[in-house]
Amino acid sequence: MSTKEMTGSEIIIQALKDQGVDVMFGLPGGVLLPLYDALFKQNGLRHILVKHEQAAVHAAEGYARSTGKVGTVLVTSGPGATNTVTGLVDAMMDSVPLVCLTGQVPSSLIGNDAFQEADITGITRGITKHNYLVKDVNDLGRVLHEAYYVARTGRPGPVLVDIPKDVLLSLGTYKTPGKNSAVEHKSYKPQVKGDTAAIKAAVKLISKAKKPLFYGGGGIVNSGDAACMLFNQFVKMTGIPCSLTLMGLGAYPGSDKQFLGMMGMHGTLEANMCMHDCDVMINIGARFDDRVTGRLDAFAPNSKKIHIDIDPSSINKNVVVDIPIIGDVAHVLEEMIKYWKADQCQIDKKALDKWWKEIEGWRAKDSLKYTKSNKVIKPQYALERIRDLALETKKDTFYTTEVGQHQMWAAQHLCFEKPKRWMTSGGLGTMGYGFPSAMGVQTAHPDALVVAIAGDGSFQMNLQEIATLIAYRLPVKCFILNNQFLGMVRQWQEMFHGERYSESHIDVQPDFIKLAEAYGALGLRATTPGELDGVIKKAFESDLPTIVDVRVDASENVFPMIPSGAAHNELIMGPEDTQNTENGGSVESGVLV
Amino acid sequence: MNNIDKDDILRHTVSVLVDNESGVLARVIGLFSGRGYNIESLTVAETDHEENLSKITIVTSGTRQVIEQIKAQLDRLVPVRKVVDLTIDGPSVEREMALVKVAGEGEHRVEALRIADIFRARVVDSSNASFVFEVFGKAGKVDAFIKLMEPLGLVDVSRTGVVAISRGAQGL
Numbered sequence: 001m002s003t004k005e006m007t008g009s010e011i012i013i014q015a016l017k018d019q020g021v022d023v024m025f026g027l028p029g030g031v032l033l034p035l036y037d038a039l040f041k042q043n044g045l046r047h048i049l050v051k052h053e054q055a056a057v058h059a060a061e062g063y064a065r066s067t068g069k070v071g072t073v074l075v076t077s078g079p080g081a082t083n084t085v086t087g088l089v090d091a092m093m094d095s096v097p098l099v100c101l102t103g104q105v106p107s108s109l110i111g112n113d114a115f116q117e118a119d120i121t122g123i124t125r126g127i128t129k130h131n132y133l134v135k136d137v138n139d140l141g142r143v144l145h146e147a148y149y150v151a152r153t154g155r156p157g158p159v160l161v162d163i164p165k166d167v168l169l170s171l172g173t174y175k176t177p178g179k180n181s182a183v184e185h186k187s188y189k190p191q192v193k194g195d196t197a198a199i200k201a202a203v204k205l206i207s208k209a210k211k212p213l214f215y216g217g218g219g220i221v222n223s224g225d226a227a228c229m230l231f232n233q234f235v236k237m238t239g240i241p242c243s244l245t246l247m248g249l250g251a252y253p254g255s256d257k258q259f260l261g262m263m264g265m266h267g268t269l270e271a272n273m274c275m276h277d278c279d280v281m282i283n284i285g286a287r288f289d290d291r292v293t294g295r296l297d298a299f300a301p302n303s304k305k306i307h308i309d310i311d312p313s314s315i316n317k318n319v320v321v322d323i324p325i326i327g328d329v330a331h332v333l334e335e336m337i338k339y340w341k342a343d344q345c346q347i348d349k350k351a352l353d354k355w356w357k358e359i360e361g362w363r364a365k366d367s368l369k370y371t372k373s374n375k376v377i378k379p380q381y382a383l384e385r386i387r388d389l390a391l392e393t394k395k396d397t398f399y400t401t402e403v404g405q406h407q408m409w410a411a412q413h414l415c416f417e418k419p420k421r422w423m424t425s426g427g428l429g430t431m432g433y434g435f436p437s438a439m440g441v442q443t444a445h446p447d448a449l450v451v452a453i454a455g456d457g458s459f460q461m462n463l464q465e466i467a468t469l470i471a472y473r474l475p476v477k478c479f480i481l482n483n484q485f486l487g488m489v490r491q492w493q494e495m496f497h498g499e500r501y502s503e504s505h506i507d508v509q510p511d512f513i514k515l516a517e518a519y520g521a522l523g524l525r526a527t528t529p530g531e532l533d534g535v536i537k538k539a540f541e542s543d544l545p546t547i548v549d550v551r552v553d554a555s556e557n558v559f560p561m562i563p564s565g566a567a568h569n570e571l572i573m574g575p576e577d578t579q580n581t582e583n584g585g586s587v588e589s590g591v592l593v
Numbered sequence: 594m595n596n597i598d599k600d601d602i603l604r605h606t607v608s609v610l611v612d613n614e615s616g617v618l619a620r621v622i623g624l625f626s627g628r629g630y631n632i633e634s635l636t637v638a639e640t641d642h643e644e645n646l647s648k649i650t651i652v653t654s655g656t657r658q659v660i661e662q663i664k665a666q667l668d669r670l671v672p673v674r675k676v677v678d679l680t681i682d683g684p685s686v687e688r689e690m691a692l693v694k695v696a697g698e699g700e701h702r703v704e705a706l707r708i709a710d711i712f713r714a715r716v717v718d719s720s721n722a723s724f725v726f727e728v729f730g731k732a733g734k735v736d737a738f739i740k741l742m743e744p745l746g747l748v749d750v751s752r753t754g755v756v757a758i759s760r761g762a763q764g765l
Contacts, residue, residue: 121616126623130671133615150671187612187674313665316658 002176008137008168009038012101015144016045018177021072023048023063023443024101025056029076030116031103031165048443048472051464053080055436057087057158058462061096062440065423066398068224070151071440073100078116081162082123086430088158089127093427094247095222097156099147100128104164107135121162129157130188135164137172149183154190155311156222190310194327194335202282202306202323203339209280210351212240215263215292218247218426219285219309220329221419227330228252228419231284234337238347241359243271245286247426250416260359261368264292265562266408269367269571270359272560275300276568277358283307285329288318289427290564298567308332367560367573368412377529379406379481379552383413386451386479389536395449397421398441402434402458405487408558410453432461435478439465442474449540452478456509457486466519469545477539477546480512483554491557516547525549597657604633604654605680606687606757607664610765612672613639613647620670621649630663631655634689634732634754646674648765652732652755677765679757687757691735696723697746705745712738723748 006014012035016024023046028036039047050056053075060071075084081102091098105114121133130150132143140163147159177183206212214235220227228251235242235258242252243263252259261268263275275281275292281303286292288307293299296318305321307314308329315324325332339345370380390397399414400423401407407424416422423441425433438452459480469476483490489504516523522544526535532550539546559574597603611617618637625632634652639645653663660678667676679685693714695705702724709716709726712734718725723746728738732755739750759765 122619125616125620126627131616185671188671311669313662313669315665317662317665320658 004174004176005171006174007034007038007171008140008163009035011137011140011172011174012144012163012168013038013042013045014174014176015141016072019145019148020069022046024072024074025050025059025063025440026074027051027053027056027076027080029078029080029103031077031105032074032168034165034168035074035103047074048439048468050436050468052462053083054087054432055439055462055465055468057084057091057098057100058430058433058436059440059443059465060098060100061087061091061094061433062400062423062437063444064096064098064440065437066420066441067444068420070097070099070148073098075100076103076116077105077120078118080116081120082118085123085127086428086432088124088160090425090428090430090433091158092127092129094425095156095218096158097151098158099144099151100158100160102160102162103168104133104162106166107164108166110164120160124160127158128160131160131162133162133164134167137167137170140167140172141174145177146183146185149185150188154188155219191312191326192310192328192331194308194325194332196335198323198325199332199335200339202325203336203343203345205280205304205306205323206238206240206282207340207343207345207347209240210348211274211278211355212238212280212282212347212352213274213278214240214242215245215275215281215283215286216242216248216251217245217284217286220248220251221285223285223310223329225419227285227328227333230330230333230337234333234340237337237340239352240282240347241274241356243267243274245289245292245426246411246424248286249411249422250419253417254415255417260363262411264289265294265564266412266558266560267562268412269365269560269573270362272562272568272571273362274359278303281305283309283321284333285309287314290318293318294562295565295567300568365573370556370559373553374529376553377526377532377550379409379483379550379556380413381529382479382481382526382532382550382552383409383453385532385536386453387414389533389540390449390451393449393540395447396445397449397451398423398438398445400424400434400437400441400450400452402452402454402461403429403431404455404458405483405491405556405558406453406455406458406481408488409481431458433458435459435476436462436465438476438478439469439474442469442476443472446474450474450476452476454478454480455487456480456482456484456506460509463515466516466521466545466547470520475543475545477548479539479548479550481552482509482512482549483552483556484509485554487554488558490554494557496563512547512549516545520544522546523549525551527551599658600656602654603657603660603680604652605660605678606685606755607651607653607667608677608679608757608765609649609651609667609673610675611647611649611670612674613645614672617647617672618649620672621651621667624666624670625653625663628662628666630659636754636756650754650756675765677759679759682759684760685757686760687731687755688729689732689735689753689755690727690729691739691750691752692717693726693728693739693742693747694723694749695726695742695746696748698722701745705742708738708741708745714738
């Protein structure tokens with residue numbers, strides 16, 4: 001450990017380097033000039049200049065989620081800081097580790113309504129895991145190291161550090177952290193190891209189950225590659241069916257026969273029926289989100305529930321469980337496997353076979369099927385072609401999405417074999433997330449194939465970042481499934497609001513080819529199924545960032561669907577199966593969210 | 594506790610030990626308003642200058658599941674050291690203090706003094722036409738005193754909110 005005298009700006013650069021930060025996403029401004037000056041004078045820390053601060057946060061999220069490292073954002077005071085708010089909530093809801101550095105007006109001006117002053121620690125108090133206002137340069141190094149520690153440990157999340165301009169300029173001491181960079185915090189001590197008695201009880205319950213189900217979530221991915229490996233091992237060992245949430249996709253290989261597909265509002269029939277009928281539910285790193293549970297009083301009515309989560313506040317929040325285990329997924333699974341082996345646990349093979357037979361019955365109904373067409377491009381078909389042609393490139397492929405119909409189709413029809421390959425805005429449902437997120441993913445993985453699946457509505461929320469892709473030669477492939485609608489809004493209006501399409505049709509949109517070309521990117525279009533393969537291949541072969549306008553069938557809806565406020569066994573299979581829309585999901589029946 | 598229905602609304606006193614840093618009270622209050630929890634009373638003050646600790650005492654209400662959530666959510670805040678539910682984690686004592694201003698003349702004045710005596714309330718200010726009483730006790734006793742002062746010319750009340758501490762030798 002060494003101590004050095006430096007300016008606040010130099011301390012920030014040094015602390016970030018000591019934290020292993022290699023890139024940050026940001027945009028300078030008045031109060032940050034000293035820091036950008038220090039940035040100019042150094043090597044080793046890359047800065048990606050975005051066009052809008054919201055995009056910087058989403059890019060950092062993409063970086064974080066595809067690498068497992070903490071993403072870093074650097075923005076100026078006032079509007080620069082407030083523009084990060086949506087991204088910070090997004091990261092909070094989806095447990096993405098971020099550190100967001102914001103400039104602040106000089107300490108002496110705080111509270112005076114100074115130019116570009118905003119109380120950003122006040123604004124973000126409830127939407128960050130933690131935040132700091134650093135008033136003394138001598139605290140700066142410690143706070144930064146603590147910020148990275150808080151962001152990445154426990155249930156990960158965004159941490160904001162607000163730094164007044166005078167702190168950037170003044171001289172202070174910086175202590176290099178020791179080899180073991182774990183910060184000793186007096187109050188913040190996340191629990192990692194699970195309770196042994198609870199783990200043993202869980203193992204016993206699983207071994208006695210007749211209709212068990214693994215319900216895996218983003219917590220497995222967040223826990224890391226070891227957790228995913230242990231999860232695979234445990235699922236295989238037990239022979240129990242496995243379903244994943246939207247956030248968990250990739251934690252278990254999508255092509256494996258024990259995988260039932262995604263669960264929830266737009267999950268598969270087999271996954272949702274298993275949720276409803278199971279007798280033991282093993283929730284690992286998921287949070288019983290309303291998009292997964294449907295109507296709470298009809299949720300898995302005959303099941304005993306085990307819930308593994310690192311966040312104690314996730315336990316019994318929405319659903320009361322029988323065996324809660326607080327701890328890190330990897331630690332808990334390791335113990336579970338150990339006791340499973342030690343006790344020579346055997347699942348009732350006969351009962352499990354019977355359970356699988358039931359499941360195969362649901363699976364045979366092929367709930368993700370859709371009516372094929374050779375005239376119009378079905379969005380599901382477009383995704384299948386993108387998936388298969390991406391596979392042919394033999395490149396490591398990462399997908400991001402925006403929010404809406406295309407997002408659900410992507411979750412259903414793409415296939416994820418590995419974790420950290422799927423970046424989507426789950427909790428907050430942020431339109432405008434996917435395109436800048438892909439930028440962050442490509443920054444971290446320059447040689448990978450990074451595909452952003454977008455809708456025409458979402459894409460236009462952060463399309464300015466095409467310029468950033470060009471500037472840094474980030475060849476992101478963006479496919480806009482263009483139906484000239486805010487598609488999910490249109491679908492709900494069709495199903496629940498008497499086909500009154502209030503403000504969901506997008507009358508005017510740019511020529512996406514010309515738009516791409518205006519920035520120097522490649523613009524392509526496919527209007528018929530016959531053109532699709534050629535266009536996708538052309539996009540994948542190009543070295544340029546590519547925007548592909550895929551004209552899809554505007555009348556297509558996402559199925560299956562559990563209407564909001566319905567139970568899992570009231571799932572609507574397709575357009576011909578609408579009886580449930582009338583009783584389960586009519587607007588009159590309650591609040592639809 | 595077994596005869597409590599899951600929908601019963603319970604009143605709990607929760608003691609929260611926090612790092613005494615800027616914004617910590619706002620974090621706690623923001624949590625309650627943001628998640629729609631009730632605050633019936635809240636007190637806060639520094640309790641350990643050396644260790645830089647403050648104690649927040651919150652009286653809240655909700656179903657058992659909500660009370661458990663409140664404690665888990667409080668514990669999740671980074672500067673929170675410890676959360677103790679004084680209602681269920683063993684016996685505890687609760688106290689509140691109130692300053693009660695009563696204005697009146699003649700019989701009302703005499704009656705106010707007589708009741709104050711019963712409640713062991715002290716007169717801390719008096720004028721020809723008014724008294725200010727200080728009254729200590731459980732929240733219920735303070736409530737009762739205020740209620741009795743109403744017909745005698747009650748004009749103003751300041752209450753501290755509930756402070757509480759566990760009984761016995763253990764610290765928080």
